[in-house]
Amino acid sequence: MxxxxxxxxxxxxxxxxxxxMYKTEAQSEGYIQALLPRVSSVSGVDIAVxxxxxxxxxxxxxxxxxxxxxxxxxxxxxxxxxxxxxISALMLSELDVAGVVLGHSERRQLFGETDKALALxxxxxxxAGIAPILCVGESEEERDEGETERKLRHQIGEDLAGVRDERxxxxxxxxxxxxxxxxxxxxTPEQAQEAIAFVRALVGGRSxxxxxxxxxxxxxxxxxxxxxxxxxxxxxxxxxxxGASLExxxxxxxxxxxxx
Ligand code: PGA
Numbered sequence: 001m002x003x004x005x006x007x008x009x010x011x012x013x014x015x016x017x018x019x020x021m022y023k024t025e026a027q028s029e030g031y032i033q034a035l036l037p038r039v040s041s042v043s044g045v046d047i048a049v050x051x052x053x054x055x056x057x058x059x060x061x062x063x064x065x066x067x068x069x070x071x072x073x074x075x076x077x078x079x080x081x082x083x084x085x086x087i088s089a090l091m092l093s094e095l096d097v098a099g100v101v102l103g104h105s106e107r108r109q110l111f112g113e114t115d116k117a118l119a120l121x122x123x124x125x126x127x128a129g130i131a132p133i134l135c136v137g138e139s140e141e142e143r144d145e146g147e148t149e150r151k152l153r154h155q156i157g158e159d160l161a162g163v164r165d166e167r168x169x170x171x172x173x174x175x176x177x178x179x180x181x182x183x184x185x186x187x188t189p190e191q192a193q194e195a196i197a198f199v200r201a202l203v204g205g206r207s208x209x210x211x212x213x214x215x216x217x218x219x220x221x222x223x224x225x226x227x228x229x230x231x232x233x234x235x236x237x238x239x240x241x242x243g244a245s246l247e248x249x250x251x252x253x254x255x256x257x258x259x260x
Contacts, residue, residue: 011215013231013258014172014238016048016071016133017245018101018219019055028055031248032062038252039067045258046238049245050101050133053087060096069098071133074107077120079128089128099131101240103159105178115158123162126170133172133240134159135219136199140179148177149198156202165206169213174240175199180220182242189229192218196235224253231258 023031028051039047050071051059059070076086092100102121107113118134125132136155138148156173163171175196180187187195196216204211218230219240230236238258245251 011213011237012044012046014046014048014215014217015251015255015258016050016101016172016174016217016238016240017251018050018073018104018240018242019052019246020073020106020242021052022246023052023055025055025058028059029062032059032068034248035068035252036063036066038248039255042067042255042259045255047255048099049251050099056092056095056097064096070096071099071101071131072097073101073104074113075100075102075121075125075130077117077124089124089130092130093128097130099133099172100125101133101135101174103155104135105137105176105181109178115155118159119162122159122171123167126163126167131170131172133174133217135174135176135240137174137176137178137181137195137220143177143179148195152195152199153202156199160203160206165210168203168207168210172215172217172238173199173203174217174219176219176240178220182221184221186221186223186226186230187218189233192230193233193235196233200235222254224250224257227254227257228260 047067048069048071050073072092076083076088079088079090103118122132138151142151177187199216200211203214215237217238217240218236222239222241223244
């Protein structure tokens with residue numbers, strides 16, 4: 001598997017499906033019934049589906065006792081307050097939601113999500129017992145201008161500023177180059193490994209122990225036919241999957257690739 005580190009850190013891969021704004025509650029039910037038997041014999045891989053708020057309760061109920069954990073796709077950092085249209089970590093944890101995607105590039109680009117807000121959201125999720133997946137990544141223009149590392153340094157520095165070193169390893173980071181999201185244009189294994197090793201080194205700048213333990217996923221046009229070569233990279237600890245997570249069969253195939 002190529003996951004053995006010099007220090008012997010063993011990181012369980014995570015395959016997380018990001019549904020975005022797809023599937024009503026009724027549609028989610030058919031999906032989970034199709035997914036569960038396909039992943040019931042999988043071992044050594046954590047599985048999550050990140051679903052719209054309106055699907056959370058039904059999905060948590062249907063997935064209970066299975067290997068599949070249910071995540072939300074955003075949350076507010078305050079437990080409650082006058083924040084019309086927002087959902088808090090407290091509300092998610094009462095539903096037994098296991099985790100939350102934070103800082104997805106669509107939220108940053110289309111809904112004005114800021115690094116300042118993420119610096120509050122990531123620790124708030126940890127505090128509430130909700131596992132955060134923090135998304136980072138550069139645009140095509142930033143990559144072309146040689147700005148990838150500067151962007152990643154900025155995002156990791158700002159977004160994790162409120163997390164104590166002892167808890168850094170509890171955050172999952174997803175490296176998602178924006179030019180690879182929903183485009184079918186997957187990063188090459190070299191690009192993915194290089195960026196993810198850089199992110200790990202950034203975490204290592206704060207805590208070498210956390211760098212060994214922290215899970216870093218690749219995201220951006222992961223499909224059943226390219227998953228294996230990405231997942232075998234030494235620093236890649238799983239995938240955040242958009243389009244290919246919408247069908248139970250293709251999502252299960254990516255989970256299987258993480259196991260082999
Ligand atoms: P994609 O999306 O797999 O459809 O490229 C990834 C993501 O947005 O997390």
